[in-house]
């Protein structure tokens with residue numbers, strides 16, 4: 001069992017709120033993702049047995065959303081928006097800068113397991129482009145100096 005008793009109880013509690021049990025799939029995946037840091041076949045199986053929905057339906061929901069990484073990743077997941085508004089405001093150059101700074105390409109994880117960087121579609125923050133989502137937080141109106149500070153702050157975060 002990968003999910004802790006606390007996660008299992010939280011999933012059951014959330015599931016009880018919904019008249020249609022399928023509505024509990026995304027909250028359950030979110031709880032699992034927050035605990036484990038990714039979701040995979042074993043997690044789908046555990047959620048399936050907790051809420052009584054076929055595993056394939058859990059997997060279908062999980063694979064539809066980029067917000068649920070499917071394999072272990074670094075402590076910080078940098079989701080770099082490269083859709084039209086961010087692209088017009090320099091996201092290509094920002095990605096290139098981050099690739100050089102972190103010595104990884106999109107989709108890769110740094111050797112010290114601190115950072116995984118992926119490219120994503122619009123995150124709904126176009127008016128503050130270019131932007132990056134780091135785990136659950138948005139970092140907006142980025143430029144080279146702000147990216148440097150962001151990476152330094154994350155590296156120095158001791159928790």
Ligand code: FES
Pocket residue numbers: 081082083084085086087121122123124125126127129131
């Ligand atoms: S295009 Fe980047 S947030 Fe919308």
